[in-house]
Amino acid sequence: MSFVYFPILKSRTSELRAYENLSIQSKQEMLPIIELTKSRISKSNPEGSIEKKIEEIKKILDSNLFILDLTTDETLKNPQIDKMLLNYQDGYKEWVDFVKKIIIDYNLKIIPCIHYNPKRIEDVKLQIKQLKESVKGLNLPLALRLDANNNKNPKYIEAIKEFTKDCILILDGGYIEGEEYLDFNLQSINEYNFKSIIFACSSFPPTLPNNGKEVVEKYLLTEQKNYVSLKERYPHIFYGDYACTHPIRYDTQVRGWIPRIDIPLLKNNQEYIVYYYRCRTSERINIEQAYQNCAKSLFQLDEIKNVMNNSIWGFNVFNDVINGYVAGKSPSFWISVRINIYITATLEKLKRLKWGILKL
Template sequence: MQLYNLLFKTGAAEIRAVNNINVEDTKYIRPIIEVTRGRKTKSDNIGDSDKKIISLLNFFKKSPEIIFDITSDFLLSNSLIDSLFFPDDGYKKWCDFCLKYKEHHKGLVPVLQINPDDSSFSENLFLQAKKLLTNFEKICYRSDMLDFGFEDDLSVISDLINDNNLLIVLDCGYMDSSFHWYADKVRERIDLIKSIFTDVDFVVTATSFPKSVSDVGHENYDSFKLSEIELYNKLAEEYPKLGYGDYGSVNPVRNDMIARGWIPRIDVPLDDRIYYRRLRKQKEDESYSTAYRRISEMLIEDKQYPRHLKCWGIDCINSTASGEVAGSSPSFWISVRMNIHIKQRINHISSKL
């Protein structure tokens, strides 16, 4: 069965979005969880992620597999996450970290960590793969499409790979509407990897959601295509077993800083595009809640509005339009967009079964 490979970081907006997915729908999802630091508190000055990791693994118990990774974004990391990249003794700290969570999901698929500065690179990478394959049925190699060291990495572990015990995620990151360059690079990479391995599965992931919607459309109202869907559809013609993945309509680079307020905006994902409305507050003393209510009223009057879609995100827009404002922060409305997008992708996959 084709699965929706949902790549997301463990930030507050993303967790809110996934926690409001219908639990029955999680059987169609293979999460790619990129662990980021937790929130610091008086009793926790590091930002431990343990509780949210366990909560996510338990929430996705109906998912057949969960791909398990850690962030390489230093702004979202902490000393604990940084230490998991240490290559000593075959990335012992990372392997132990994965084993710690194995009991919470039988389908955990650890991602191989790569430290190119390791003086014993091949030895430690091979030992890491061997340890993980001793304890897990499958491992994952996340291949950044702008990183061209993948052949060296994969040749190191080639003797350990058999019987579909390796999943390769071809990660395009952010791409604009010109997806053809990425399509060519993905083709090249699949063909090169197939010359090394015969029995591996591939997933392609990407997102076309911009840092700012003004980069792709008009300031107050517009729509734009989801290039990740176009990319996948093009590639699937040649590679019918290729898995689809995306970032849940979230840009890979976090933009959480809010200075001197913000312009309220709500985004509505459709099957293959997203449309949005943005509206400045009418007066300085107007609340953000009122602005979001006015936007919601406009959205539900739009003929594009997916009023028959049943999910938490649509419920939030409907309730806000009726006067019960669901949330008044950008983070909350990121969650709404992501939740709607996930439901659209699940409906697309389930309709083909």
């Protein structure tokens, strides 16, 4: 198995839909880091059971390998997730048992993340030993995901250094606005023999700017440019990001939203520009017409016309709207379109530039 791209995706409908509609080849060339979230709450599912979410993941990811982590987002987790995250007793037994269960019962191919508490190192070590045993038959490593901005990372890693050779290290930079000089103590971290190191961050804002006018707007993304400056100093680092989303997502009812379509396009070999258009509904313009206005306004740009590719699901959906058929009328659906286009383009770019291949 060979992978070139490592996006962090929450297991919400928008992200999973975007992944589901990727080509078979794209799915085989990426190793997603899936943050497990609660499932959709309903009368029959008041707690947002994670078993239901695992069933959804199984259906969509099928036999494709992925890294599994738990969300820490307060709005996306439930008591089941909290219990696995916070209960460190007996080597995080709740988490270890859950990993074993989904490998056996759902036949999922996963690389589980290690949960880390610097005050409970012996439980962390016991957890690692038990997780290693759970994936032994799959001949897979484990993953350690750390906040890239924490200057104590070398100290944390030192405490479990006997296990690093069997681990993929994920340095999560979170939200990084604009261009920055990045380092994250990599000089020290490099001394540990990790199987590989992935750096991931996002420059996609919590909300795209709105100038109050119905015109095509654009927003520059810089995570790939920031990665290049890091890779120049540490060439073995692999590329990850949040797939054109903000790291923090809110599981709340969207009220008063304005229909909007976003199309991310590669500006050069380092940056993306997100072109977007909003159209308010009114007595004369319903939601369907608003999305048609968005699509037609964006399609007037030569930058978009020149890259239209209907073999890509996101572009195909966009083209359908131009021709009068609106498949989705919710923000979640159009987030899926944006993510799908971005992932496909990023995969092609990474292969073209040969930024690195991780073989497992």
